[in-house]
Amino acid sequence: MKLRISMTLAASMLAGLMATAAYADSKGTVVVFVPSSTNPYIGQFQLGAKEKAAELGYDIKVIENNFNQSEQDSQVQQQLASGETVAGYIWWPFENAAGVGSLRALSQSGAPVIVSNQYPIKGTEAYWTAYAGANDFLSGKTAAEILLDACAKADAKCDKGAIIRFPAGVSAGDDRATGFEDAVKGKLDVVDVVPTAGFLEDEGYKVAAQIIPARKGELTWLYTQNDSLAGAAAQAARENGLTPGKDIFIVGGTCHGDSKHVKSGEIAGTAIQSGYWEGWMAMQALGKFVVQGKVVDGESYLEGTPDAPPSDADPLYKYNFLPNPAVANSQAAYDAAKLWGKTADELCNF
Numbered sequence: 001m002k003l004r005i006s007m008t009l010a011a012s013m014l015a016g017l018m019a020t021a022a023y024a025d026s027k028g029t030v031v032v033f034v035p036s037s038t039n040p041y042i043g044q045f046q047l048g049a050k051e052k053a054a055e056l057g058y059d060i061k062v063i064e065n066n067f068n069q070s071e072q073d074s075q076v077q078q079q080l081a082s083g084e085t086v087a088g089y090i091w092w093p094f095e096n097a098a099g100v101g102s103l104r105a106l107s108q109s110g111a112p113v114i115v116s117n118q119y120p121i122k123g124t125e126a127y128w129t130a131y132a133g134a135n136d137f138l139s140g141k142t143a144a145e146i147l148l149d150a151c152a153k154a155d156a157k158c159d160k161g162a163i164i165r166f167p168a169g170v171s172a173g174d175d176r177a178t179g180f181e182d183a184v185k186g187k188l189d190v191v192d193v194v195p196t197a198g199f200l201e202d203e204g205y206k207v208a209a210q211i212i213p214a215r216k217g218e219l220t221w222l223y224t225q226n227d228s229l230a231g232a233a234a235q236a237a238r239e240n241g242l243t244p245g246k247d248i249f250i251v252g253g254t255c256h257g258d259s260k261h262v263k264s265g266e267i268a269g270t271a272i273q274s275g276y277w278e279g280w281m282a283m284q285a286l287g288k289f290v291v292q293g294k295v296v297d298g299e300s301y302l303e304g305t306p307d308a309p310p311s312d313a314d315p316l317y318k319y320n321f322l323p324n325p326a327v328a329n330s331q332a333a334y335d336a337a338k339l340w341g342k343t344a345d346e347l348c349n350f
Contacts, residue, residue, distance in 0.1 A: 028087030029059045035094045036064050039199055040350040041256055041275040048279030056287040058087055069095040076102040088112040088286045096121055096171035103127045112289050116282040118171050130295050132285035133278050135321040136172045140179025142271045142324050143223055143253025150249050150268035158249060161221030162192040164207050164229055176225050204229030208236035220248060227252035227270055231261040255348030263331045271324045272339045274347040278322050288316040306338035
């Protein structure tokens with residue numbers, strides 16, 4: 001009995017020592033504020049951030065909001081009121097402009113703040129250390145180029161169309177629309193811009209199923225800002241007697257969800273904007289700042305190489321942009337596409 005008790009006590013002490021050692025080895029906790037991972041892109045963002053944090057030796061705490069900026073603001077207040085010492089923050093606001101007060105509060109904590117996913121609001125530069133994430137102006141431009149190329153190759157009318165955009169208040173939707181419209185100016189006519197209530201198929205279908213029959217015979221293209229919305233628009237088009245890729249051209253411009261609509265040619269093409277690599281990149285930026293202790297003024301457009309991701313030793317710029325490589329709409333093109341060592345199927349299907 002004494003031996004058994006001693007062995008149990010020894011095991012308990014060893015477990016405690018291991019836990020203490022693991023805690024001692026940690027470089028601290030990084031707190032990530034994001035919308036809900038019910039959107040699988042955000043789930044991939046979290047996965048990338050967590051895996052990079054583990055690699056760099058940080059603990060990570062994710063605080064989700066239900067696509068509600070007021071809720072996220074309250075979460076920031078609670079986090080700061082807790083008095084917890086953190087290694088830094090990663091800030092993905094739901095509504096960029098409405099969340100500036102929370103961003104400023106995080107900056108006043110003294111911890112570094114990495115902004116991701118939505119391009120920072122002009123005039124807020126003093127509130128954040130660096131931006132690491134998507135360039136939504138580039139995303140819109142890439143989608144426009146894909147659409148223009150499809151129109152040029154087709155023996156079909158391609159002039160008037162509409163944008164089905166992200167929800168109102170989400171500045172990524174504003175930026176993508178701006179990048180797209182700038183690229184098609186003088187080439188295509190944008191007759192309408194309609195916001196969705198969300199980012200997934202159901203929300204996209206509700207909008208497409210209204211505007212396609214209402215403007216049947218007028219719309220020759222749709223830009224939907226991601227492929228989940230584009231797949232829903234393709235379904236609505238077929239239900240209204242239109243063949244995607246022939247009677248109407250549809251582009252999402254950002255791979256998101258089921259890739260079958262791209263591989264089948266229903267969608268004019270896509271681009272790899274990876275939630276996994278965006279989260280990974282935001283965490284890498286924070287790690288760079290801790291090690292390097294400085295931020296280089298200006299912008300860095302990271303190269304969309306197929307193999308290794310960018311090095312931790314590279315300089316941290318004020319703006320660090322995720323690549324957005326285009327992918328043609330065929331099975332072969334999708335199979336060949338890779339970004340930083342991961343295939344398009346790994347990064348885009350979730």
